[in-house]
Structure formats: C-alpha cells, structure tokens
Amino acid sequence: MEDVIVGLDIGTTKTCAVIGFMGESGTAEVAGVGIAPSRGLKNGVIVNIDSTISSIIKAVEDAELMAGTEIGNVLVSITGQHLKGENSKGVVAVSNRNRTITHSEIRRVIEAAQAVVIPADREILHVLSKEFTVDDQIGIKDPVGMSGVRLEAEVHIITGSASSINNLSKALVGAGLQCSDILFSPLASAEAVLSADEKELGVALVDIGGGTTDIVIYLDGGVTYSSVLSIGGIHVTNDISIGLRTPQDSAEVIKKKYGCAVLDLVDASETIEVPSVGDRAPRRQYRQELTQIIEPRMIEMMEMIDHELLKSGKKDLLAAGVVITGGGSMLDGTVEAAERVFNLPVRTGLCRDITGLKDVVASPQYSNAVGLLKYGVRAGRFNTKIKARKNNFSSFGQSLKRWIEEYL
Ligand SMILES: Nc1ncnc2c1ncn2[C@@H]1O[C@H](COP(=O)(O)OP(=O)(O)OP(=O)(O)O)[C@@H](O)[C@H]1O
Ligand SMILES: [Mg+2]
Incomplete structure (x- = not known):
C-alpha cells in the first residue's frame, strides 16, 4: 500500500501508532493501531532514548500487524515545556506591476513575520498564519488576488529546543523510521477532535x-x-x-x-x-x-x-x-x-470524521495519533518508502523545515 499514512504519538505514558490511508471522499480510514507503554519520557520530553526506541518499535509493529502492511515513514508529534508559542507580525509592500497580491507576496510577508530573534539553541517548528491586513482592511483570510499596496500578516510562531527535537530524531532513527512531518502535539489533537x-x-x-x-x-x-x-x-x-x-x-x-x-x-x-x-x-x-x-x-x-x-x-x-x-x-x-x-x-473531544477501525480509537487517549493521521491525509504526506525501516534514515532536518503552513 503506497498511500499509507502513520501517526506516531510518543507520550509520557504510552506510545501509540495509528496506520491509515485516505478513504473514499477523502476521509482518514484507520487500518491498524498499536500501543506500548512508554518508559523513556518525562513530562513529554525524551530522557532515555533506548527505552523510547523500544516502545516505538513495539507500537509500530503491533499497528503493522493489525493493518497487514509494513511502514517506513511516520508523522510524529512533539510536546514538552520547551515548546513556546508567540505571535508576530510582518509587513511588505505589494510592489508588482498591477499591485495584486499573489502567493509570492504571501510568502514574503510570512518570511518577514518570522524575522524574530530565535536563540541558537531553538528551532522554528511552525509558522501558522492567522490573518492578513491589506491596506486598512483587517481580518482577511485569503488575500490572494486582492489589490493593495501594503500587506500585513499576523502569525503564530512555535519554537522548540533543538536538543529535544534532536533526541526525537535519534529515537526515530533508532527505530528505523523516517519522519515525514513533525507537529506540535496539541495541533494534532485539535485536528482530530475540533x-x-x-x-x-x-x-x-x-x-x-x-x-x-x-x-x-x-x-x-x-x-x-x-x-x-x-x-x-x-x-x-x-x-x-x-x-x-x-x-x-x-x-x-x-x-x-x-x-x-x-x-x-x-x-x-x-x-x-x-x-x-x-x-x-x-x-x-x-x-x-x-x-x-x-x-x-x-x-x-x-x-x-x-x-x-x-x-x-x-x-x-x-x-x-x-x-x-x-x-x-x-x-x-x-x-x-x-x-x-x-x-x-x-x-x-473524541476523534471525528474518520472511518475504518473507528471504534478501536474511540477513546480520547488516541486523539493525538489519529490527529496526525488526519493531518497526513489532508496534507498528502503519504508513505514514500515501504520497508524504509531497513534503510538509513534520511535527514531529519530536511523534514523539519520552516513551515509556512497552509494546512493547519
Ligand atoms: N479511564 C481513565 N480514567 C482516568 N484516567 C485515565 C483513564 N485512562 C487513562 N487515564 C490517564 O491518562 C493518562 C495518560 O493519558 P495519555 O495517554 O493521553 O498520555 P500520554 O500521551 O502518554 O502523555 P503526555 O501527553 O503527557 O506525554 C494517564 O495518567 C492515565 O492514568
Ligand atoms: Mg499525549
């Protein structure tokens, strides 16, 4: 199954893997669930890589068995008090010939909004656009195609400690998995239940x-x-x-x-x-x-x-x-x-708008992993390499790009 998507929630008490795919009418269809006790985390942060790897492997293998497929890529969530959210604004002039806002202006204004000082030991995880102002018109969701001379963006930037993110990467490498995306944990839960x-x-x-x-x-x-x-x-x-x-x-x-x-x-x-x-x-x-x-x-x-x-x-x-x-x-x-x-x-909040084994994931403890799956389906983060677990891990840093997020 090339179109498989996997949500992996590495929690403080349990690690949970949910395998699914895009069902009819574009909904997420749950095909397999695996759960294993977590022993390597404290308050959401990895403190023991080996124990974390063991629970990831166990959860993934159980989910694979239930789904009847092998997986290589996962979408993973991250939490812990090191994650910080802050609001920021950026402004650019709309300088193209017909003064019409295009995707290029949107990219520029969001770049400008991220120009906040980030300490060297932190990384940007998400840049979530909230709304735009075109000239004096506030509260615009999608300004593409509008005319104007001044474009302002309001964003919510989420940053995390580089070493905690690295430890997550090491645990995935150790479990032989590739990371197709990393999501700040409550964004995944929100995707599942709101x-x-x-x-x-x-x-x-x-x-x-x-x-x-x-x-x-x-x-x-x-x-x-x-x-x-x-x-x-x-x-x-x-x-x-x-x-x-x-x-x-x-x-x-x-x-x-x-x-x-x-x-x-x-x-x-x-x-x-x-x-x-x-x-x-x-x-x-x-x-x-x-x-x-x-x-x-x-x-x-x-x-x-x-x-x-x-x-x-x-x-x-x-x-x-x-x-x-x-x-x-x-x-x-x-x-x-x-x-x-x-x-x-x-x-x-219970998981909504899913099909397949929805009774298996009916409890709120699955919200996070199911949210990752739902997000993966919506954003098209399909499994590219089945059996990649036998291959080497690709650069985690590449997937941890600075998100100009259009999906969240
Ligand atoms: N039926 C229940 N009644 C009360 N508490 C419960 C019940 N089921 C689970 N819990 C509690 O939920 C907690 C685990 O929740 P969850 O699985 O969402 O956490 P986690 O993802 O492992 O951790 P974290 O998100 O903090 O990293 C445990 O403290 C457990 O005792
Ligand atoms: Mg959790």
Whole structure:
C-alpha cells in the first residue's frame, strides 16, 4: 500500500501508532493501531532514548500487524515545556506591476513575520498564519488576488529546543523510521477532535496527558495562543498512591475504576476495595475518601489551565468553550471540574470524521495519533518508502523545515 499514512504519538505514558490511508471522499480510514507503554519520557520530553526506541518499535509493529502492511515513514508529534508559542507580525509592500497580491507576496510577508530573534539553541517548528491586513482592511483570510499596496500578516510562531527535537530524531532513527512531518502535539489533537466551526467561533483545546497538558487556542479559524504545562494524570496517580498508601500500579487501577474529580458527584455511602502495600490484606474505604485526594489536584490542574486561558487575553472570546481530550480527560467528573473553574462550556473531544477501525480509537487517549493521521491525509504526506525501516534514515532536518503552513 503506497498511500499509507502513520501517526506516531510518543507520550509520557504510552506510545501509540495509528496506520491509515485516505478513504473514499477523502476521509482518514484507520487500518491498524498499536500501543506500548512508554518508559523513556518525562513530562513529554525524551530522557532515555533506548527505552523510547523500544516502545516505538513495539507500537509500530503491533499497528503493522493489525493493518497487514509494513511502514517506513511516520508523522510524529512533539510536546514538552520547551515548546513556546508567540505571535508576530510582518509587513511588505505589494510592489508588482498591477499591485495584486499573489502567493509570492504571501510568502514574503510570512518570511518577514518570522524575522524574530530565535536563540541558537531553538528551532522554528511552525509558522501558522492567522490573518492578513491589506491596506486598512483587517481580518482577511485569503488575500490572494486582492489589490493593495501594503500587506500585513499576523502569525503564530512555535519554537522548540533543538536538543529535544534532536533526541526525537535519534529515537526515530533508532527505530528505523523516517519522519515525514513533525507537529506540535496539541495541533494534532485539535485536528482530530475540533470542528471548523469551533475554530472559527473561538475554542480552547486542552490535551490532558500523563505528564503534560497541552493547550492551543483558536480564534477566527487560526491559532492565537499555545502553551504546555508539566502536569497530567501521573500526578493524580501519585497523590492516590501516597494518600491511600498503595503501590503506583494499584493507584492507577483504582483511579481508572473509581476515581472522580468532583466530590459531590460521589455517593457518600459508596465503598471501594484498596489493595495494601506488602502482605497486608486489602481494605475497604469510602469512595469519597479517594475523591478527597483527587479533587484538589484536579482543581489545581484546572486553575493552571485557566491561568493560561486568561494569559492568552482571549478567554472572553471563546464562544465554543473548551474541548478537553487526552487520557487524563477520561477521569470521571473532569468535565464538571473544568466547567466549575473555567466558567465556560466544556466537552470531551473524541476523534471525528474518520472511518475504518473507528471504534478501536474511540477513546480520547488516541486523539493525538489519529490527529496526525488526519493531518497526513489532508496534507498528502503519504508513505514514500515501504520497508524504509531497513534503510538509513534520511535527514531529519530536511523534514523539519520552516513551515509556512497552509494546512493547519
Ligand atoms: N479511564 C481513565 N480514567 C482516568 N484516567 C485515565 C483513564 N485512562 C487513562 N487515564 C490517564 O491518562 C493518562 C495518560 O493519558 P495519555 O495517554 O493521553 O498520555 P500520554 O500521551 O502518554 O502523555 P503526555 O501527553 O503527557 O506525554 C494517564 O495518567 C492515565 O492514568
Ligand atoms: Mg499525549
């Protein structure tokens, strides 16, 4: 299958590969999914390359088996607090003979907007155009063909630490994969779960993972703010492990089975069985005791997110509210906790507009990998070399070009 596309999400708790292709009517069709525990990352950043390589290989092989095809190229996402988003503007004169804006003027003005000082240890990952101003006319989405003498572009630039990007490249090389594109993580999740209307109206996408929470805000169809927080579901599990004096593994199971983010959603008489450390017998406890441990952490997490929404200066404009996704959003009561803190409508984001094995990827923990697949289908990033895993890795730097992004 030459037209295969692969989304690879290397998360703090799991690595997930989703193989698919362009189905009828241009939608992404999911053909295979592989998931493996991640052990080489901390707060979204690779800290152990060998462990990361092992989990990539495992996830990819499982997905290949399910899809019945071998793959060589992947689209991969990147997160971590080293990623920074900032807005910038550029202006150029429309100097061609008939003073008409063409793609060449668009390229020039976006180049001009990227002329910000980037430290040597950072790289530009994306330059996302928001809107243009032609002479005095503001808020123009596509100025090609318009007449004018002055063209201004507003862009959102996302940069990341060169060494973290390099480590991602090394892990892919080690797993024998080529990278066809790299996407800032919440842009991939947004691709999976948001509608075009929401992006137009104003929406915040929040991907709550294991070790990071990624935020991206869309307004008038473009990205206006992005941020990464080093907090996620792992912190909740740690609190439960300490609070209930139970091993991490059991704390994780208890969280998924009985956890709730909001105390008043839990019946006061309900009890749960908690395994103890060592040989001691399991004990019964009120479920509300568990919620009392979880609630303050979830409220703290929501307050940190709310702080980012306020910092963007766009919170009042989010007519479509907040969409939460990622594995951390699966905790019972998370939508309610978020609504109480943000004072905005909140919904859980699940993958939309996909076909094939859509039930397999129905959970929000797949949003990121499926978003990469959807983006790959839309942008035509098809697998060029099947079995490339046996070949050498092509220059990662080449694929990490400065994006003048027309697709995001
Ligand atoms: N049913 C559930 N209830 C509560 N929490 C859950 C549930 N399922 C998964 N989680 C939590 O979701 C988190 C993992 O989410 P996800 O898979 O999106 O993270 P990741 O991509 O590995 O990490 P990151 O994005 O931070 O790098 C874990 O902390 C896990 O405990
Ligand atoms: Mg994630």
